[in-house]
Amino acid sequence: MSNTINQMIANELNVRQEQVTAAITLLDDGNTVPFVARYRKEVTGGLDDTQLRNLESRLGYLRELEDRRQVIIKSITEQGKLTAELEAAIKGADSKTRLEDLYLPYKPKRRTKGQIAIEAGIEPLADSLWSDPSQIPEDSAAAYVDADKGFADTKAVLDGARAILMERFAEDATLLEKIRRHLLSQAELTSRVVEGKEQEGAKFKDYFEYNELFKNIPSHRALALFRGRNEGFLQISLNADPNQEEGVRGSYCEVMIADHLGVKLGTQPADTWRKQVISWAWRIKIAMHLETELMAALREKAEDGAMQVFADNLKDLLMAAPAGPRVTLALDPGLRTGCKVAVVDATGKLLDTATIYPHTARARVAEAEATLLALLNKHNVDLIAIGNGTASRETDSFVATLLKDNNLKIQSVMVSEAGASVYSASELAANEFPQLDVSLRGAVSIGRRLQDPLAELVKIDPKSIGVGQYQHDVSQSMLAKRLDAVVEDCVNAVGVDVNTASPALLTRVAGLNGTIAQNIVNYRDENGRFDSRTTLKKVARLGPKAFEQCAGFLRIMGGKNPLDSSAVHPESYAVVKNIAAANDKALDAIIGNTEFLRSIKAADYTDEKFGLPTVTDIISELDKPGRDPRPEFKTATFAEGVNEVKDLIPGMVLEGVITNVTNFGAFVDVGVHQDGLVHISALSDKFVSDPREVVKAGDIVKVKVMEVDLQRNRIGMSMRLGDEPGQDSKPARKPQQTRPQGNSRNQSSRQRQDRQSGNSAMGGAFAAAFANAKKK
Known part of the structure; x- marks a missing residue:
């Protein structure tokens, strides 16, 4: 039956059965999806992480189906009612629904x-x-x-x-x-x-x-x-x-x-x-x-x-461009309770904290200016991160004035603080900053997530990040499983510096768990930084299998072996040495040597163990060792004087950032504490079946304000800048698209229903933007 399952999955993924069989064998042997996708391409024929995740999920379903099939056959056999024809039908059932239909007449039930x-x-x-x-x-x-x-x-x-x-x-x-x-x-x-x-x-x-x-x-x-x-x-x-006429019975x-x-x-x-x-x-x-x-x-x-939708948005958020290792001053804005300030160094280490009150009496504003200026000069701050919660635009204006008056060329960036309060009150934050006030921990998180969104957001339960659609209406266990897979794939795609990573980040590395991650940090604290990947083998409970799975994703920057800072797996170091030796070059001389690396042929260095896909990947990695797959860091520029929903006027064209993408459109932050909706019909002049074809979370876009509903605090926007407010612009239609069957009066109201979905489902994606996007 396993061959049948393998063939079925192969057909669904449109790959060869041999690839599926090999992948299943690897997964059953305890290999992780990131490891198999990156380092076992010869074995699987190059299946990527998405294909492997789908394979893993489908395999679980089909194995459950097979187990249920055997239970049903046994039950009917014990009743003495299993015929050859029925057995063939049961064995041919390709879904749980069909299987249960066949079992229905024989299923033990109460007397009817x-x-x-x-x-x-x-x-x-x-x-x-x-x-x-x-x-x-x-x-x-x-x-x-x-x-x-x-x-x-x-x-x-x-x-x-x-x-x-x-x-x-x-x-x-x-x-x-x-x-x-x-x-x-x-x-x-x-x-x-x-x-x-x-x-x-x-x-x-x-x-x-x-x-x-x-x-x-x-x-x-x-x-x-x-x-x-x-x-x-x-x-x-x-x-x-x-479609039955009125009055017809039956x-x-x-x-x-x-x-x-x-x-x-x-x-x-x-x-x-x-x-x-x-x-x-x-x-x-x-x-x-x-x-x-x-x-x-x-x-x-x-x-x-x-x-x-949640998984796609989470991936976009986690893979957002990092500002990089720069000294950052972070502000968690507030009115009555003041703005919490934290300064972190280039590695995210906390340097200083303060609380300022720039939105109260003038005397306190002057005091806030002096405090902030002193911190900027004391720590040579490169970046300023401002949380996008209550008083964020006021705080942004305060900072802009301070920088201008003092002729400081420091960039300030508005940062989403979704989930920061969850982190602040977590056990992880308490262990990291036991003496620090909860509110100040939030400021630290805001600063770090600007430096490296991935490294900081892994400390927060993915469900608390708030980029989902109706997340409270779905199976929480299935959602957690799906989101955990996204986080794992993102972390391993980027790689982790083992000498600076937090336990939370290390836990997401292939082959590691919470215990081993903490043991790595403990070893680092007791013995100093790791100088080679092989030293990891000394960490308690990090055995050969765990080392095999994690080693290629852990980076040792400035270590003994320059390959330890790359994605080349230690098991493949011999291939690099062969390349260097065959060309009479030192190891250091070929790393980053684009001209040389592009002149050699991967096929010349393959053998029984390392095939063409692996050698090709190695050469590519040597060209740009440790390269970050995330995009270049960019920020949106919010319009001056547009700080609240009441400042918006239909027809305005503004720059904003995509905060969330749903099946019915995308939400855009233009700096007014309330995300606006660009309905799927207004994303492009062309027909759009999936909003993600056009935008993803983190994209910087231009939008036109189409409608402002102050009473319900809602904003309608369009990315079709030629649209005019007040006009019922027709959405682009798919070529040769036909009208679906059904009640025609309902077809014309679909867009309105999508726009109203936040009102009808206050925990869904619209709620995240139209109710909770006031950011506290």
């Missing part, structure tokens, strides 16, 4: 009405009436009346016969699959407000009378609907016949059932009863079962979409 009727001997009547409609049901049922068995009259007998057939049809796997496919392509999801809840549930008003094709519902709308239902404001259901699904069973209903005596059997089988059994199943599938798909 149908089972009770079978036990009373009524099954022959059910079969007879179904196959021979010429009978008069009441006359045929008379022979089965038995009060002792609970069937005291013909009505009870016919009800029992109907229950037998209803349950039989509702457990027909092939029939269920036919109807399921029909519903997935044609059914509509409908939502109505719970009577009497109109005012209390006003935030869900866009879903008070809502219809949309089930297959077209995006994740953010699905999660908003489920939240509305969970909070008791909405009733949602599946309409199997959205469902097309009943026709499908009759066709599947080969039944033609006419005017024979039992046909009315048979029609009732079909109708009840649909309405009471099949419709309820499939609606529950499809709703669960929609929620699962929506959650997966929301988690992917």
Whole structure:
């Protein structure tokens, strides 16, 4: 069966089965995804980390499917009901849904009405009436009346016969699959407000009378609907016949059932009863079962979409450009409680702290100026980081005036402080700064995240960083797993300086865990800096396997071996020595020697152990050893005099930074303590199916203010600078795009519903921008 699983995954990833088999073997042997992606390309045929993550996830599902398959086969075998045909169908089931459909008739369950009727001997009547409609049901049922068995009259007998057939049809796997496919392509999801809840549930008003094709519902709308239902404001259901004319009774699904069973209903005596059997089988059994199943599938798909949005945004944030090793003064702005100030050196070490009050009495403003100026001069500060919370623009203005008046050429940057308060109160921060006030720890974090966003943000639970979409509505365990994988991949893509890294950062390195990471720091504290990668083997509990996994991602800057500062794995050092020896050059002479490295052929240095992919990577790494894959550091310039939402005027063109990307658009910070929304339809003049095709978190963009709603503190923006406020500009459409089926009046309101989603789902992505983006 493992070959079947491997082939299935290979087909889904569009790679060879041999690649999948090799990757699974490596992962089963305890190798990490980053290690396999970087250092085992020959073995896997070059599968990257994204493919390996997908492979790992799919492998888990298919193995669970296989385990369930064996349990089902065993159960049916023990019942003595496993036929060759059924066994073949079970073994061929490619999803858990199909598998459970096949198992349904044999699944142990509580006694049903149908089972009770079978036990009373009524099954022959059910079969007879179904196959021979010429009978008069009441006359045929008379022979089965038995009060002792609970069937005291013909009505009870016919009800029992109907229950037998209803349950039989509702457990027909092939029939269920036919109807399921029909519903997935044609059914509509409908939502109505719970009577009497109109005012209390006003935030869900866009879903008070809502219809949309089930297959077209995006994740953010699905999660908003489920939240509305969970909070008791909405009733949602599946309409199997959205195009049916008013007044028509019955469902097309009943026709499908009759066709599947080969039944033609006419005017024979039992046909009315048979029609009732079909109708009840649909309405009471099949419709309820499939609606529950499809709703669960929609929620699962929506959650997966929301988690992917979160994962993509988190990756963009973690891989944002670092300002680099520069002395930084950080301010955590505040009004009544003052601004907390922290100065960190180029390595992030805390040098000084203070609290200033630049937004109170004039005397205190002068004192704040003097304090800040003294700190800037004392520590030769290169950068100023200002948290983007309450009073951030006032603080930014204060700093700008100070720098101008004193002719200081120091750059100040607005920094997102999302999650800084979580870090400040964490055990990690308490261990790092046991004597430091909680509020000052936040300032340290702000300064460090400007220097190196990745190194600082790994100290915070990814779910607290606030770049998700409906993050509280999804499986928290699955979300944590997905986000942890993102953090691990980002950390290992960049690499970690083992002599400066925090335990939190080291924990994310492939092959390491919290215990080993802390042991590395303890060894460093006791013995001084590491001077070679091999010294890591002396760290407690860092065994051969852990060393193999982590060594290539840990950097030793200025160590004994220059290769220790690169991404070349120690197991491959021999390849570099061979290159140097073959060309009669010293090791130092080839590192960074672009002209030489581009003149040699990787194929000349391959052998049985190190193939062309590895040697090619080694040569590339030698050309730019320890290169950082993150982009160049840039900052947005906010407009002077635009500090609050009330300062915005429709038509303004402003520079801002993308803070969050969702399925329905992107949020932009233009420096007014409230992120604005650029709807997906306003991101480009071309059709956009996914906002990430155009923007990602951290991008600096130009936007035009289209709408300002002071009452609800919302800002509508456009990246199509030719758009004019007040005009109902048409979104770019996909070439040859056709109108989806369904209620047309709802199609025209989709953009409005997306814009209102924050109101209807206050914990979702809109909430992050339209409610919580006041940044405290």
